[in-house]
Amino acid sequence: MTRDEQLRKEAAEAVSEHKNTVVSDPYRLHYHMMPPVGLLNDPNGFIQWKGTYHLFYQWMPFKTGHGAKFWGHYSSTDLVHWKEEEIALAPSEWFEKNGCYSGSAIEHKERIYAFYTGNVKDEEGNRESYQCLAVSDDGLTFEKKGPVIEVPKGYTAHFRDPKVWEQGDRYYMVVGAQTEDLKGAVALFSSDNLTEWTHEGILAGGDKGRIKDFGYMFECPDLFSLDEQDVLIFSPQGLEAEGMKYQNVYQAGYVIGKFDPETFSFDHGEFEELDRGFDFYAPQTTVDAKGRRILFAWMSVPDQDEQAHPTVDYKWLHIMTLPRELTIVDHKVIQKPARELEELREGSGVIHQAQLNGETIFLPEINGKTIELMLEEIVIEKGWFEINIHGAARLVYSSEQQLVTLERKSYVDGTMERRQCQLNDLESLQVFVDISSIEVFINEGRETFSARFFPDPKNSEITFGSSHKCSFVAKKWDLKKVFS
Template sequence: MSTKDRELRERAYESVEKYKETVNKDPYRLHYHIMPPVGLLNDPNGFIHWNGRYHLFYQWMPFKTGHGAKFWGHVSTEDFINWREEEIALTPSEWYEKNGCYSGSAIEHDGKMYIFYTGNVKDENGNRETYQCLGISEDGVNVEKKGPVVELPEGYTPHFRDPKVWKQDDQFYMVVGAQTLDKKGAVALFSSDNLTAWSYEGDLAGGGKGPLKDFGYMFECPDLFSLGEKDMLIISPQGLKPDGMKYRNVYQSGYVVGYFDPKGKSYDHGEFEELDRGFDFYAPQTTEDSKGRRLMFAWMSVPDQNEQDHPTVEYQWLHNMTLPRELKMVGDKLYQLPVEELEGLRIGEALSHRVTLRNEVRELEGVNGRAVELRVNDISLVEGWFEIAIHDAARIVYSNGVFTLERKSYVDGTVENRQCILEKLDSLTIYIDTSSVEVFVNGGEEVFTARYYPAASQRSITFGASKECSFSVEKWDLGKRGDGSAAS
């Protein structure tokens, strides 16, 4: 460990201690989501199931609630309920990363964890250099930096980052989010026999070709993996214009379905589909665990989208992760489900109701609370609208084939919405956590994610229908996630 590395770690831990009391006073501090101990959290990094534990690294700015020269924070768990705060994984201590250890991924090789990330460098005039870097860990906690293994190929601007690495047919591959010289989003492909010497193989998607040829000016956080018989590419494009109900956030995250040809180093794919229809979802990353599940975390926010207006800023912290989700293919549609381990958050038995509403809005006995899980099933709505209002600050509405999530804006208090077309509403699984809501529609056919900020005393949840609607409700109170001892 270099002197600079040691100094940066000490400063980060001092910041955690300095603001611990302030952070913990925030009434909007979440119960069961991953949050930073102080400062700003953004992209999930290095998500991997390794030696019986799930490791989740994350972009972290410990000194302020704004962006800057990022560290990698680190938590781990066996069950997605009890999390251990691990030592800081990476600090921007070396020349090739002095302006930030940007996003990346992890892979197991020869019993070790190989971590790939982007080293960001800027000169005094703001000119950028970018390096794809390697670090190796033998214990999953301490990382030995090996430095850059990939430099910028010709044809791209220095906006070239977020390496995701995987192994297929005895070969290693890396995809990197990129911007071409003519300002088109692209995914660059590399291959390697040994994880240290990498060969550039060209654009895999975008870059002025194929269905994504003119699809924004930058692709971030690419992730290519097989799911069933298909190969999925997840990307976070920047520069898309709103299109009806689509692309309503500043930047988007979504996927295309296709087939990756490792021999031809090519990827034939279809059209882009958004992963999450809500307000706050970006930079998702997946891994496969020992059960063969494809699991995903994402950042519950969007860059450049009123970040400093969140009320948590005055408490010296900002942003959190989504819940972990399992991905499944149903035809050509990607479904997302909360991982089954989250049932371990439930406190006691379910409170159950069978309800029929007739032109009314009402509360259901015991169905309230600031950290709860709701399962609404067997929804029968012939005509009119059906709604669930949460803490007088968010509202779910289904009407005439349109599903809507509304919230009161934390910027100016106006009501804003996100929507999608939905042929039929059968079921809802809703996770509410003090200042976040995640809505899984029809078993994960669509998902809506949002931060929202109700009055501190507000606990009510109401159900309403304009005509007649019947459904069943199960409700659980949810406990706080378990924390291990914080690193110091």
């Protein structure tokens, strides 16, 4: 048996050994992608190829921790129903022996070209990093071509997560990097043929431009054009918390600017976080046949008390966000749930016209463990308005402070913790609740909050409260179960 066959066999054994334990977890979700066992992290290789969406993911089948990652694989024709496919990449070769780390995919000559980082560590923990290529004819099995890029001079071995795109008659790649003087940066490469790559220098970060001296490492960069501008998404590490900003251990956000594919320059604005919640990292996008820019993110953040997650007892950890469509409005990246998610709705839903006057109410028809809740025509006379979800999360808007707060019960010690952002006016809310996750889209996606939460599994109650007069129209749909 080859090393590759051996690893695949061991992963399949881990899945079958723990399958019953995993699916018996009361916190298992209904419509979010999860690993069949073990730990899931970054979305990888996201592509729509021959009509089918493929989403690969960083996967550790053998434990609820990090290590020599595989590429797990889901496919879908509608972004809602996903099929679990066989493992795409197992870390079997010398150039990836400590993990087939994150990367991306592009179509070339009707095949999928997947670029990923081969992570290698020696006995002393010294790291090597290779940007590798694997090619697929059928979208399912990949032929490894080995390293195509070694770390250029000027960077440390923290050099990973290649994202490739085609522009004009050339190919470009951004790679997450750390410069030799320990600054986060995005490295740029170009190529005519996808196998020979030229290092074109630092695209952003390092010691120049608006995001110079901005943390010690940038992970998972993604550069694309959107509404006639260029957006660079990346996940910086090493930023200090600043007021309401940068509250998580690591961040995920973007800058908007103009990329020049001839001179390789990228003039851009300030960094903005993409999501205001607790759990959002390493997002990756693709453009689909409808021309939409769709994003998935890992719904967690690295180095964040992982072993305290209650799902660890059930041999699995972490989930993917819902797919989101991106646009730019007023110089800001807006995220809306992919419209196909309406497919999840069971029946026509219920509508309730609510009036509050300083009390807390429970609307018997507006509750549930796996629901979409839409609040429109929100009028808050003064003071605050809140929604309490399953007794373990609160979303509060203070009209006086123009402040949105998401509070959740910490899975580490049960105390309430919060994330916040300023918002001029609360007009609408779209909230997806899925057993142990919440995703909130505010004012048509102008702000989003993503968070895992772990309420009492029997609590499906939603309550609404206000300090003064307040009214809104609430719609609720129960959502289907598409994963187990």
